Amino acid sequence: MALGTDSIWFRRYATAVPPRMRLVCLPHAGGSASFFHSWGHAFGADVEVMAVRYPGRQERIAENPVTGMERLAEAVTEALLPCIDTPLALFGHSMGGSLGYEIALRLQERHGAPPSVLMVSCRKAPHLLTARTAAFSSDDELVAEVQRLGGTDTSLLDDPDLRELILPAIRADFGTVAGYTARPGVPLDCPVVAYVGDSDPDVDVEEVRGWQGLAPKGFDLKVLPGGHFYLVDRRDELIGDIRARLAPEL
Numbered sequence: 001m002a003l004g005t006d007s008i009w010f011r012r013y014a015t016a017v018p019p020r021m022r023l024v025c026l027p028h029a030g031g032s033a034s035f036f037h038s039w040g041h042a043f044g045a046d047v048e049v050m051a052v053r054y055p056g057r058q059e060r061i062a063e064n065p066v067t068g069m070e071r072l073a074e075a076v077t078e079a080l081l082p083c084i085d086t087p088l089a090l091f092g093h094s095m096g097g098s099l100g101y102e103i104a105l106r107l108q109e110r111h112g113a114p115p116s117v118l119m120v121s122c123r124k125a126p127h128l129l130t131a132r133t134a135a136f137s138s139d140d141e142l143v144a145e146v147q148r149l150g151g152t153d154t155s156l157l158d159d160p161d162l163r164e165l166i167l168p169a170i171r172a173d174f175g176t177v178a179g180y181t182a183r184p185g186v187p188l189d190c191p192v193v194a195y196v197g198d199s200d201p202d203v204d205v206e207e208v209r210g211w212q213g214l215a216p217k218g219f220d221l222k223v224l225p226g227g228h229f230y231l232v233d234r235r236d237e238l239i240g241d242i243r244a245r246l247a248p249e250l
Contacts, residue, residue: 013039015046017046019086020087021048021087022050023048024091028094117192122202127213148201191218
């Protein structure tokens with residue numbers, strides 16, 4: 001089944017030929033599809049990149065944000081069903097890592113179509129999650145937390161008008177992360193690759209290594225220099241590693 005070009009859920013970077021694989025990129029809390037813009041045509045002429053567009057930001061700014069990891073996973077999985085005739089790879093950063101896991105579970109358990117690989121970045125495995133204690137009750141506290149973690153979009157928060165527009169989605173995402181508490185991990189029917197920055201303030205290398213227990217089909221861990229948003233400064237190295245993993249087997 002062909003994927004329609006009008007899916008509101010994905011910003012697609014179409015290939016000139018029918019894709020051999022699709023790489024689905026899941027942004028972090030407060031992030032948007034544009035975070036992966038420079039990835040669009042970085043993986044070869046036969047790999048189509050699809051960056052997920054969460055409600056409540058950019059093209060979907062008029063929509064209410066979705067709160068709840070399970071609700072978001074249900075919606076993205078449903079939107080992906082027209083794609084499962086082509087192998088899917090999932091890459092999720094931070095909150096997107098947990099979302100990718102939940103999508104992978106739904107694809108394998110309900111549709112018999114696990115992804116070819118799940119790649120998670122700077123996120124603990126579901127059975128190792130710890131409760132987030134910070135309430136971020138005020139906008140200033142929430143903004144301070146976003147700025148602490150870093151990323152490419154934090155400068156938008158300095159503009160009062162833009163801040164008013166984007167804070168609801170950020171708050172919804174942080175609520176989604178806070179509500180996604182530890183649960184028994186279900187092994188996946190695909191390999192798992194975990195990435196982490198060596199100086200991430202929120203998750204360390206051994207915590208990210210915990211994904212190994214959910215990856216009977218194979219696990220690898222890649223540690224890169226940097227913090228929670230190592231993938232900005234180490235973009236070329238990360239893309240090169242992913243490209244090699246997505247390359248066809250000879």
